[in-house]
Each structure stands twice: as structure tokens, then as C-alpha cells.
Amino acid sequence: MKSYRLVSREAKTEKTLVRVRDAVFGGERVVVIAGPCAVESREQLLAVAVRVCRAGACMLRGGAFKPRSSPYSFQGLGREGLKLLAEASAATGLATVTEVIDEASLELALDYVDMLQIGARNMQNFSLLRAVGRSGKPVLLKRGLSATVEEWLMAAEYIVAEGNGNVVLCERGIRTFERATRNTLDLSAVPLVQELSHLPVIVDPSHATGDRRLVVPMSRAAVAAGADGLILEVHPEPENALCDGVQSLSPDSFDRLMAELQPIAAAVGRVA
Amino acid sequence: MKSYRLVSREAKTEKTLVRVRDAVFGGERVVVIAGPCAVESREQLLAVAVRVCRAGACMLRGGAFKPRSSPYSFQGLGREGLKLLAEASAATGLATVTEVIDEASLELALDYVDMLQIGARNMQNFSLLRAVGRSGKPVLLKRGLSATVEEWLMAAEYIVAEGNGNVVLCERGIRTFERATRNTLDLSAVPLVQELSHLPVIVDPSHATGDRRLVVPMSRAAVAAGADGLILEVHPEPENALCDGVQSLSPDSFDRLMAELQPIAAAVGRVA
Amino acid sequence: MKSYRLVSREAKTEKTLVRVRDAVFGGERVVVIAGPCAVESREQLLAVAVRVCRAGACMLRGGAFKPRSSPYSFQGLGREGLKLLAEASAATGLATVTEVIDEASLELALDYVDMLQIGARNMQNFSLLRAVGRSGKPVLLKRGLSATVEEWLMAAEYIVAEGNGNVVLCERGIRTFERATRNTLDLSAVPLVQELSHLPVIVDPSHATGDRRLVVPMSRAAVAAGADGLILEVHPEPENALCDGVQSLSPDSFDRLMAELQPIAAAVGRVA
Amino acid sequence: MKSYRLVSREAKTEKTLVRVRDAVFGGERVVVIAGPCAVESREQLLAVAVRVCRAGACMLRGGAFKPRSSPYSFQGLGREGLKLLAEASAATGLATVTEVIDEASLELALDYVDMLQIGARNMQNFSLLRAVGRSGKPVLLKRGLSATVEEWLMAAEYIVAEGNGNVVLCERGIRTFERATRNTLDLSAVPLVQELSHLPVIVDPSHATGDRRLVVPMSRAAVAAGADGLILEVHPEPENALCDGVQSLSPDSFDRLMAELQPIAAAVGRVA
Known part of the structure; x- marks a missing residue:
């Protein structure tokens, strides 16, 4: 009765490796993506990029097109932000990922970044899923705020069905009644997805918890649960x-976190 | 601290009337929109259109672009479906509404239907919200599966901020732990939205309950709660x-429902 | 695979009538229970009792044992509150219902009130369910904050299995992500329970919404959905x-509500 | 605006140590409690007790009074189960914990076990909370299925306010829309509770996930998140x-799990 086929373990038993320049999702290394929520300026982005690179991050994140609940909130720098990402990438060697929110932003992003992110609010924007599928670029697919694991895998199926198998799943918290955290990080989804699918799965403790005091312990927990990577918000x-x-x-906190992850990764047979 | 402005009662105290040909949302009449989930064929659509028109429906619904969880499910007839909607409209005089899922389907729909629907999965597809805002056509904005009332109103704000004030909100059930119904119809949202906003709000008991035995009592309840209309799935x-x-x-069930709604509407000072 | 038997429609097709002195749940009349959240004083309770009786309520509610999230909140007057309920009942002729929270309060309540309420937090307090079952008194069983309809019916089964068939179910809102209302009133549960079970089911819009502006429209909606009664908080x-x-x-608001309910009840073939 | 006082970090900055014979919750050692869901027979319980003791568990769990959704499900062996727990404790030296569900079972349990468990369904059974508070015995307080962290801490406050400070909190999953796991393990609650309160907090991955394949990775994750212990279901x-x-x-699986926990515990400065 499963609705997904290509992304299932039945279709492919060995784990998929998704390569984004030097970063390989699904292998021995726990891939850490870090950077600011939004690209704000050249100074801000370069400062972060240099620091997260030095601390051991494999990739740089930064939003150029921000989907915001309110039309009056900061919506991102657009193409200017993409150019800054490319510049920070050139300066540090880090591969980059940014969120795309429609066909226009996708078209632009293809020229500047190494991986395309589909955000939680667009997880069932099927036209956009097909478009990133056709692009052939690696895709980071966030779980929707109230998406079941099955719906999430079916969203991945939309991308893979277009011939693009380079999909990395990202658990980022689900919406529940609990108000003390921004969302409820569903870490069980990590081993569950790994049972059901051959695609790599990473965790975003920043959006899940919405509280930097919880980001460090939940990053450790994600690695211990077997996550193939982390995506973290770091701001100067x-x-x-x-x-x-x-x-x-x-x-500075990111430096300490990276140091703390090493022994956890080692304990589960990985490298952080 | 509210993030919405233009759609708030503070911005405009009198209720907005949204006109779609002869149908007026927000006035004395409870506007009933009826029709099939998806346009399947000329015979199916015309048969339904004639019957729901005769029973007193004000508008015809029918999906031509279906957002489906699985890429392998029926995705709708596309432009062919739009043409059939236009033909059914011409035959019955009913105004029509159909869901648009991206800029391409929006572009097509503008030529064939009277009102554009934004589905629950696209409630925070901000590019699409802006695009239907720019179109100037009346918009039926469904509440997202896990959207708070505040987020829903902010989604409406995106449309109105583009200069298109013809927005009708639609409560269609939210996602909860309860599994006995497809979603949980949040009928309290109707009077709550009417306190907070001047926009009309209608109810979709078909998607909310997922069970035709519950559609009739929940339609009665929606009218008693003060809903400005209903959208119902009817299939030959x-x-x-x-x-x-x-x-x-x-x-036949729809005929009986329409008869049952009359006294309820009268009891709350409306006409069904 | 259903876990409930005695409360199911399969076990008994005709609807159960639960009599509490003059009040009959499950018949033509929509039974309205009204009164304060907590019994606070003789003056308060009698003032409310006289007013709700005059307005047409069939029963008086009032908490003597209050389950409160905090140990430092007002916990009710206990036996003194029960005596006041009995006095108010004698003065007005209204039957009474109060919540019991353990065997001690149950023992006390048996002497003073006509119906025992099991609150949402105790819906799966199975020892207490069995104890009210053995008591033989009519029971008002509230749905748990996160109880499925199936679990709720199984809780009723615990009572009926002790030989006490006088159970009235009460939908009082479920816990969801929405924060604009105290809980989410799941009105679909009313017709659903009536399909699955022969027990009467009433609605508590006061606890469900937590907002008096929403109590009136949701009371109307509950009656339109087919509820066998309402329980409402009224305070002088x-x-x-x-x-x-x-x-x-x-x-005064309660007077107006009662007047508004008449035509809705009539529209669904009931009397309010 | 916090409703809890005694359990808060403001009231007591140093972490509380809860001693149950040799087991100490809140110290360097990650306390592992293991045993069957229900005590079924002398053979079953002793077999498990010997094995989990040998593997390094600090305490034995086993239900004698089972709160079951259906009155027709196995309800536990009662006093006979308690005697078997005492016998298994004598044979292995393991301290024991069992769930109490009312005053009668509490009275019985006091004679046979070392720690009293309050189950998720009774987290807001305030009479029972007060009773275990008065007993003075160490208490394991599970989080309710839909309890916020704040409500959970207030439930603990009920116990501590009776003069019993020996409370250990237990995260066991919350109820959400996700159906692929029995509940959603809210591991973020562990570091959050440790910020807000001085009480130890442990994790129950068995009830949270309902799937033994997920128990191992989530046990590792719980320890990495900083949990003070685990409670696990083991059956011969x-x-x-x-x-x-x-x-x-x-x-056998439990043996492997215990071995896997050692390096994770070491990585966070603990001993498993």
C-alpha cells in the first residue's frame, strides 16, 4: 500500500550517497552544514563562512529567498544574496545550499549554488518538486510542518521520479501542542526513514527547537541517532x-559544538 | 503584535462582500459551492452541474490541477478540465472556482474560471499568493493543514497587499491526532475569524471529515456557527x-442537504 | 477490531435515554446544563441557579472538587460546595452534576448530587471509571484532552461494564497546535459518536473555546450538529x-443564548 | 508567571539526586531500568531480571497494575505481581519500580517495591499525585500523552509540595499526528527540563516509539541529549x-544496547 517506490529500500537496498562537491551525504562522515538563516551582507556572510569552515563544517547555508509568514518581514536579498554565497564559497571552498521558493528563484539559484533546498512550507508544492527534479541539482528536502514520514517520502518520490536521485531528507521538527519549543524535533524519524528509504537524512536542530540552548544537546542526540548530517544556524x-x-x-559556540560531536560520532562509527 | 493589517477588523470594520458573478460572499445569503473533487469527463461534470444548480448551489467547483501526495495518483485533466468547467458554466449559469497550483496553471485558469482556489498545501506558497493577488481575480484561500488562524490571516494579507481584496477564507479541517475523521473541522475558527477580520469565511465539510455521513450534520453546524458559505463535493x-x-x-443527498439548510439559515438570520 | 462492545450500536440499535430526575438525555429535548465553573459561595450559586432555571436550563453544574494544573490554584469548596449544590437544587428544582476526582470525593458526592462528572484529565483513570460504574448514578463522561473517539468510547465501556448504562458523553475540545482557542472543539465527534454508539452525547463550548464570544455561535453549531445537550459556564x-x-x-447573555437556540433546535427536529 | 516553584531551578540551583537503593538518578551514572511491560509469571520475570542485571541495568521494572484502554485487556497480576517483583529483587539485588493507579494499588505497592511510577494517563490525577507525595517513596513521574512541559513540572510540584522531593521525571513520547510511531519522542524536553528544573529526567524509548527497531538508536540519542537514565522494556x-x-x-538485544551505550555516555561525560 506504500505510495513511494523509487525511494524505498525495496527498490534499492544499499544506501544512496549524495555528493555535493567534496561533501558526501550518506557515507562515514557526518556532514555539517552551517551558516546564517539569511544572507544579510557581505561582511556577515564571509565572517561566518570563514569561521564555520575553520571549525570543520562541510557546507555553507544562507537564505537569499526567505518564505516569511508575514509579507512585511525581511524577504531576503535575492540575487544579491546568491552572489554573496558564491563569493563566500570561492573564498572558503565550502559548497553551498540555499532555499528556492518558486521557478524564478530556482532558475537564479542554479547559477550560483551547489544544492537546492525545498523548505518545510513547500514540501508539498508539487510543481516545485518536479522542477528541482528536472534541474538535476542535489536537493535538500525539508519535512513539512505537519507531514507524516510517508508524505515526506512521497515528496522525495516526486523529485526522484523526474530522474534526480540526489535527494537528502531533512528532519526539522513537526508542529505539536507543545509551546516551549518552536517545533517538536522528531528524532525517531531518522532511524525510521533509514529503515524505509535508501536516501540520506540529516537534522536541523535550530529550526526544530528555536532555542540555541537546546541546539547543542539535540545536535549530539541527532548524531547518536544515526543522522547523516546536521544543518545549523550560525551568525556572527x-x-x-x-x-x-x-x-x-x-x-564560538559552533566551535565548541563541533568539538563535542567528535566523540559522539566516533561512538556510532562515524566521523564528524 | 499582529502581523496582519489590511485584513484586520481594525483596518475595516464593515464586512467585505466578495462578488463572483451572481454569488456574493459575506452578505445575507449562505453561498453554496458544489461539484466534483476532480473534473473527470464532460458527462460527469455536466450531470453534476445541472443537478447542483437545480438544488440551489450558487457556484460550481471542480479540480483540473490536483495536488496529490503521490506522483502516481490522477493529477487532473489540466486545460481540458478548465474548458469543461467553462462549458458547464455556460450551460447552467453557475460561476466557477478551480484550484491553481503554480504560475502556469494560474495563467491558464484566468481564461476559464471566475474564482481561483489556493489549496491547503499551498497556503504558505508566498509566490503563488502574490501571483493570485496580482491577478485581481477573486480568491478562495483554504487554511493550511497545520496553519494557525493567525498564519491563515497573514496568508490572506499577502494577497490583499497586492491590491486584491477579493479574498474568501475557507476552513477545511486541521491535522490532529484523531484518526476517525480525515481532519478535525475547526468550526470555532469561523466566528473567531469573523471577530478578527472583515473577510468572508466559508467551510468545507467534505475534506474536513472525509466521510459523507458527517458532511450533512457538519454543514448544518457550519451554517449555525455563522459561516458565509459552504463548499461541498458532489459526484454523480x-x-x-x-x-x-x-x-x-x-x-440526491445534496438535494436533501440543501432542503435541511434552509431552516438553519433562517434561524441565524440568513438565507440558504 | 473494536475494543468496545456494550456501548456500540451493534450491541443496541435504539438510542439510550439517560434520565436525571426530570432531565432526559437522548430524547427530543436538547438538555442544557448551566452553572458556574466552581461553586464559590451560597450567594453566587443561588443567584446563578435561579437565573439559569428561569432561562430554561434543565440542570445545574458547579465544581466542588477542582482538578487544577497548579497545586496553588483554588481547589474548590469540597463538601461545603456539595451542600450548596443540594440547596440550590432544592430551591430551583434543578437536578445537579458535579465532578468527582477520586473515591473520597465520589463517596461524598453520592449524597448530594444527581449526576457524577468524570473530567477530561480523568477519562482514563480506570479505577475511578469502575467506581462510578459501581455507584449506579448517571455519569457525564468528558472526552480526554488527547483522547481518540475510540478511546473515549472504551472509557465509557469501563463504566457500562460495571452494570451502569447511564452514561452521557461530553465533547469538550481536544488539544491541538492552535493557540487562538483554549482547545479545538471537535464537533464532528458528535455525529460520529452517534453513528458508533447508542449513548447520548453533549457539548461543552465553554471549555472547548475558552472565549465567551465563541460560546454562543458554537452552542448553536452544536445543536445543529445534533448534540443531545450542552453544558455551559454561567457566572453572575x-x-x-x-x-x-x-x-x-x-x-443576561445566557438568556439570549437560550432564545437563540430555540429556532436551531426546531430546525433539526428538537426542542431547546 | 510560572506555576511551579519548588521544582524550579530558581528554588534550587544544584541538581537533585534521587536515590533508590544503589541507584542514584541525577549523578554521573546513566541509570538504566529494564524489565517486562507486565509481570506475567515467576519464570518470565526471573529470567528477565537475571539477564538485565547481568547486562548492567540498575533497576527492574514490571507492571502489576496495568491501565489498559480496554476493560477486556489483561489488567495485570496485582498483588501476585508485586510479590514476584520482590522475589526477583531479592534474587538479583536490583531495586524495583512499578506503576500504581489508585490508592489501593499504592497501599499494596508500598510493601513490595522501591519506587512508585505514575503513568502517563495519571499525570494529572492530582489525588494520586498527592498520595504518592505523602508516601515519601521515590516517584517516577511519566509525562502525560498531551502534557506540556510546564504541566508536567506542575504535576511534579504536586508531589514535592507534599514534602517528597524524590521525583524523577520520564519523557515517554507525546501524541501527535504522526502514525508511523506509537508516539513522538520529544527528546528536546530532556535538556529543556534540565534548564527549568533540578529534578532528574529519564527517557522511555519503548513506549515512545512502539517499535523495537527504533529503541536502540533512540536510547543512544537520549543519552547523548543528556538524559539521566533510560527505562526499557525487555521480555524473554x-x-x-x-x-x-x-x-x-x-x-540479547538488550546486551548489545548496553554495550553500545558505553561510548555514548563517555562522550558526554557520563557512565552507562
Whole structure:
């Protein structure tokens, strides 16, 4: 009765490796993606990029097109943000990922970044899923706020069915009654998805918890649960961030987190 | 701290009337939209259109572009479906509404239908919201599966901020732990939205309950709660429907429902 | 695979009538229970009792043992509250219902009230369910905050299995992600329960919405959905209530509500 | 605006140590409690006790009074089960914990076990909370199925306010829309509770996931998140268990799990 086929373990028993330049999702290394919620300026992005690169991150994240609940919130720098991502990538060697929100932003992003992110709110934007599928670029597919694991895998199926098998899943918290955290991080989804599918799966503790004090322990927990990677918000000055400052780590905190992840990764036979 | 402005009662105290040809949302009449989940064929659509028109429906619904969880499910007839809607409209005089899922389907739909529907899965597809805003056509904005009332109103704000004030909100059930119904119809949202906003709000008991036995009592309840309208799935042969048959009414059941609604509407000072 | 037997429609096709003195749940009349959240004083209770009786309520509610999230909140007057309920009943002729929270309060309540309420937090307190079952008194069984309809019916089964068939179910809202209302009133549960079970089912719009502005429209909606009754919080001075003032109606508002319910009840073949 | 006082970090900054014979919750050691869902027989319980003791568990669990959704399901051996727990404790030296569901079972349990468990369904059974508070015995307080972290801490406050500070909190999954797991394990609650309260907090991955394949990775994750302990279901023959077999580990699997936990615990400065 499963609705997904190509992404299932039945279709392919060995785990899929998704390569984004030097980063390989699904292998021995726990791939850490880090960077600001939104690209705000050249100074901000380069400062973060240099620091997360030095600390051991494999990829740089940064939003250029921000889907915001309110039309009056900061919506991102657009093409300018993409150019800054490309510049930060050239300066550090880090591969980049950014969210695309429609065909126009997808078209632009193809020229500047290495991986396309589909955000939680667009997980069932099937036209966009097909479009990133046709693009052939690696895709980071976030789980929808109230998507079941089955619906999430079916969203991945839309991409893979277009011939693009380079899909990395990302658990980022689901919406529940609990108000003390921004969302409820469903870490059980990590081993569950790994049973059901051959696709790599990573975790976003920043959006899931919305609270930087919880990001460090939940990053450790994600690696212990077997996650293939992490995506983390890091900002040079979290208190001045244009979005999501309260859940962003400072570069110094990120350094400490990376150090703490090593022994956990080793304990589960991985490298962080 | 509210993020919405233009759609709030503070911005405009009198209720907005949204006109779609002869249908007026927000006035004395409870506007009933009826028709099949998906346009399947000329015979099916015309048969339903004639019956729901005769029973007193004000508008015809029918999906031409179906957002489906699985890429392998029936995805709709596309432009052919739109043409059939236009033909059914010409034959009956009913105004029409259909869901648009991206800019391409929006472009097509503009030529054939009277009102554009944004489905639950696209409630925070902000590019699409802006696009239907720019189109100037009346918009039926469904509440997202896990959208708060505030987020729903902010989605409407995206449309109105483009200069298109012709927005009708539609409560269609939210996702909860309860499995005995497809979704949980949040009928309290109707009077709540009417307190907070001047926009009309209607109810979709078909998608909310997923069970035709519950559609009739919940339609009565929606009218008693003060809903400005209903949108209902009616199929000539529910047992053979290509989608959502289990929640579709037969034309005969729809006749009985329309008769049952009259005294309820009268009891709350409305006409059904 | 159903776990309930005695409460199912299969076990008994005709609807159960539960009699509490003059009040009959499950018959033509929509039984309205009204009164304060908590019994606070002789003056308060008698003032409310006289007013709700005059307005047409069939039963008086009032908490003497209050289950409160915090140990430091007002916990009810206990036996003194029960005596006041009995006095108010004698003065007005109204039958009474109060919540019991353990065997001690149950033992006390048996001497003073006509119907025992099991609150949402105790819906799966199986020892207490069995104890009220053995008591033989009519029971008002509220749905748990996160109980499925199936679990709710199984809780009723615990009572009926002790030989006490006088169970009235009460939908009082479920816990969801939505924060604009205290709970989400699941009105679809009313016709659903009536399909599955022969037991009467009533609705508590006060606890469900937590907002007196929503109590009136949701009371109308409950009657239109086919509810066998309502339980409503009424306080002589809502703004000074020791608990739940924000969701309590004033006696004048209750008068108006009762008047508004008549035509809705008539529209569904009932009397309010 | 917090409703809890005694259990808060403001009231007591240093972490509380809860001693149950040799087991100490809140210290360096990650306390592992293991045993069957229900005590079924002398053979079953002793077999499990010997195995989990040998593998390094600190305490033995086993239900004698089972709160079951259906009155027709196995309800536990009662006093006979308690005697078997005491016998298994004598044979292995393991301290024991069992669930109490009312004052009668509490009275009985006091004579036979070392720690009292309050189950999820009774988290807001305030009479029972007060009673275990008065007993002075260590209490394991499970989080309710839909309890917020704040409500959970207030439930603990009820116990501590009776003068019993020996409370250990237990996260066991919350109820959400996701159906692929029995509940959604909210692991973020572990570091969050540790910020807010000085009480130890452990995790129950068996009930949370309902799937033994997920128990191992989620146990690792819980330790990495900083949990002060684990409670795990182990059955000599999971496929023949009278309850919850699908989520029970075999003794051999438990051996492997204990071995896997060591390096994770070491990585976070703990001992497993």
C-alpha cells in the first residue's frame, strides 16, 4: 500500500550517497552544514563562512529567498544574496545550499549554488518538486510542518521520479501542542526513514527547537541517532540577526559544538 | 503584535462582500459551492452541474490541477478540465472556482474560471499568493493543514497587499491526532475569524471529515456557527469517483442537504 | 477490531435515554446544563441557579472538587460546595452534576448530587471509571484532552461494564497546535459518536473555546450538529470568577443564548 | 508567571539526586531500568531480571497494575505481581519500580517495591499525585500523552509540595499526528527540563516509539541529549508478550544496547 517506490529500500537496498562537491551525504562522515538563516551582507556572510569552515563544517547555508509568514518581514536579498554565497564559497571552498521558493528563484539559484533546498512550507508544492527534479541539482528536502514520514517520502518520490536521485531528507521538527519549543524535533524519524528509504537524512536542530540552548544537546542526540548530517544556524552576532537570532549559535559556540560531536560520532562509527 | 493589517477588523470594520458573478460572499445569503473533487469527463461534470444548480448551489467547483501526495495518483485533466468547467458554466449559469497550483496553471485558469482556489498545501506558497493577488481575480484561500488562524490571516494579507481584496477564507479541517475523521473541522475558527477580520469565511465539510455521513450534520453546524458559505463535493456516482469518493455526496443527498439548510439559515438570520 | 462492545450500536440499535430526575438525555429535548465553573459561595450559586432555571436550563453544574494544573490554584469548596449544590437544587428544582476526582470525593458526592462528572484529565483513570460504574448514578463522561473517539468510547465501556448504562458523553475540545482557542472543539465527534454508539452525547463550548464570544455561535453549531445537550459556564459576575471567568457567560447573555437556540433546535427536529 | 516553584531551578540551583537503593538518578551514572511491560509469571520475570542485571541495568521494572484502554485487556497480576517483583529483587539485588493507579494499588505497592511510577494517563490525577507525595517513596513521574512541559513540572510540584522531593521525571513520547510511531519522542524536553528544573529526567524509548527497531538508536540519542537514565522494556520472548511485545527488546538485544551505550555516555561525560 506504500505510495513511494523509487525511494524505498525495496527498490534499492544499499544506501544512496549524495555528493555535493567534496561533501558526501550518506557515507562515514557526518556532514555539517552551517551558516546564517539569511544572507544579510557581505561582511556577515564571509565572517561566518570563514569561521564555520575553520571549525570543520562541510557546507555553507544562507537564505537569499526567505518564505516569511508575514509579507512585511525581511524577504531576503535575492540575487544579491546568491552572489554573496558564491563569493563566500570561492573564498572558503565550502559548497553551498540555499532555499528556492518558486521557478524564478530556482532558475537564479542554479547559477550560483551547489544544492537546492525545498523548505518545510513547500514540501508539498508539487510543481516545485518536479522542477528541482528536472534541474538535476542535489536537493535538500525539508519535512513539512505537519507531514507524516510517508508524505515526506512521497515528496522525495516526486523529485526522484523526474530522474534526480540526489535527494537528502531533512528532519526539522513537526508542529505539536507543545509551546516551549518552536517545533517538536522528531528524532525517531531518522532511524525510521533509514529503515524505509535508501536516501540520506540529516537534522536541523535550530529550526526544530528555536532555542540555541537546546541546539547543542539535540545536535549530539541527532548524531547518536544515526543522522547523516546536521544543518545549523550560525551568525556572527546572533542578537542582531535579521531573522531567527534566538536559535542561532555564535561562531564560538559552533566551535565548541563541533568539538563535542567528535566523540559522539566516533561512538556510532562515524566521523564528524 | 499582529502581523496582519489590511485584513484586520481594525483596518475595516464593515464586512467585505466578495462578488463572483451572481454569488456574493459575506452578505445575507449562505453561498453554496458544489461539484466534483476532480473534473473527470464532460458527462460527469455536466450531470453534476445541472443537478447542483437545480438544488440551489450558487457556484460550481471542480479540480483540473490536483495536488496529490503521490506522483502516481490522477493529477487532473489540466486545460481540458478548465474548458469543461467553462462549458458547464455556460450551460447552467453557475460561476466557477478551480484550484491553481503554480504560475502556469494560474495563467491558464484566468481564461476559464471566475474564482481561483489556493489549496491547503499551498497556503504558505508566498509566490503563488502574490501571483493570485496580482491577478485581481477573486480568491478562495483554504487554511493550511497545520496553519494557525493567525498564519491563515497573514496568508490572506499577502494577497490583499497586492491590491486584491477579493479574498474568501475557507476552513477545511486541521491535522490532529484523531484518526476517525480525515481532519478535525475547526468550526470555532469561523466566528473567531469573523471577530478578527472583515473577510468572508466559508467551510468545507467534505475534506474536513472525509466521510459523507458527517458532511450533512457538519454543514448544518457550519451554517449555525455563522459561516458565509459552504463548499461541498458532489459526484454523480461517488463510488466510482477518481478521487475522494468516500466523502462525496450523491446529487440526491445534496438535494436533501440543501432542503435541511434552509431552516438553519433562517434561524441565524440568513438565507440558504 | 473494536475494543468496545456494550456501548456500540451493534450491541443496541435504539438510542439510550439517560434520565436525571426530570432531565432526559437522548430524547427530543436538547438538555442544557448551566452553572458556574466552581461553586464559590451560597450567594453566587443561588443567584446563578435561579437565573439559569428561569432561562430554561434543565440542570445545574458547579465544581466542588477542582482538578487544577497548579497545586496553588483554588481547589474548590469540597463538601461545603456539595451542600450548596443540594440547596440550590432544592430551591430551583434543578437536578445537579458535579465532578468527582477520586473515591473520597465520589463517596461524598453520592449524597448530594444527581449526576457524577468524570473530567477530561480523568477519562482514563480506570479505577475511578469502575467506581462510578459501581455507584449506579448517571455519569457525564468528558472526552480526554488527547483522547481518540475510540478511546473515549472504551472509557465509557469501563463504566457500562460495571452494570451502569447511564452514561452521557461530553465533547469538550481536544488539544491541538492552535493557540487562538483554549482547545479545538471537535464537533464532528458528535455525529460520529452517534453513528458508533447508542449513548447520548453533549457539548461543552465553554471549555472547548475558552472565549465567551465563541460560546454562543458554537452552542448553536452544536445543536445543529445534533448534540443531545450542552453544558455551559454561567457566572453572575464573570469578571470576578475564581476560575474560567473569560469563558463564562453572564446570566443576561445566557438568556439570549437560550432564545437563540430555540429556532436551531426546531430546525433539526428538537426542542431547546 | 510560572506555576511551579519548588521544582524550579530558581528554588534550587544544584541538581537533585534521587536515590533508590544503589541507584542514584541525577549523578554521573546513566541509570538504566529494564524489565517486562507486565509481570506475567515467576519464570518470565526471573529470567528477565537475571539477564538485565547481568547486562548492567540498575533497576527492574514490571507492571502489576496495568491501565489498559480496554476493560477486556489483561489488567495485570496485582498483588501476585508485586510479590514476584520482590522475589526477583531479592534474587538479583536490583531495586524495583512499578506503576500504581489508585490508592489501593499504592497501599499494596508500598510493601513490595522501591519506587512508585505514575503513568502517563495519571499525570494529572492530582489525588494520586498527592498520595504518592505523602508516601515519601521515590516517584517516577511519566509525562502525560498531551502534557506540556510546564504541566508536567506542575504535576511534579504536586508531589514535592507534599514534602517528597524524590521525583524523577520520564519523557515517554507525546501524541501527535504522526502514525508511523506509537508516539513522538520529544527528546528536546530532556535538556529543556534540565534548564527549568533540578529534578532528574529519564527517557522511555519503548513506549515512545512502539517499535523495537527504533529503541536502540533512540536510547543512544537520549543519552547523548543528556538524559539521566533510560527505562526499557525487555521480555524473554517478545513475540509472546501479553502486552507491548512489538516494542520489547530480547535479552540479547538488550546486551548489545548496553554495550553500545558505553561510548555514548563517555562522550558526554557520563557512565552507562
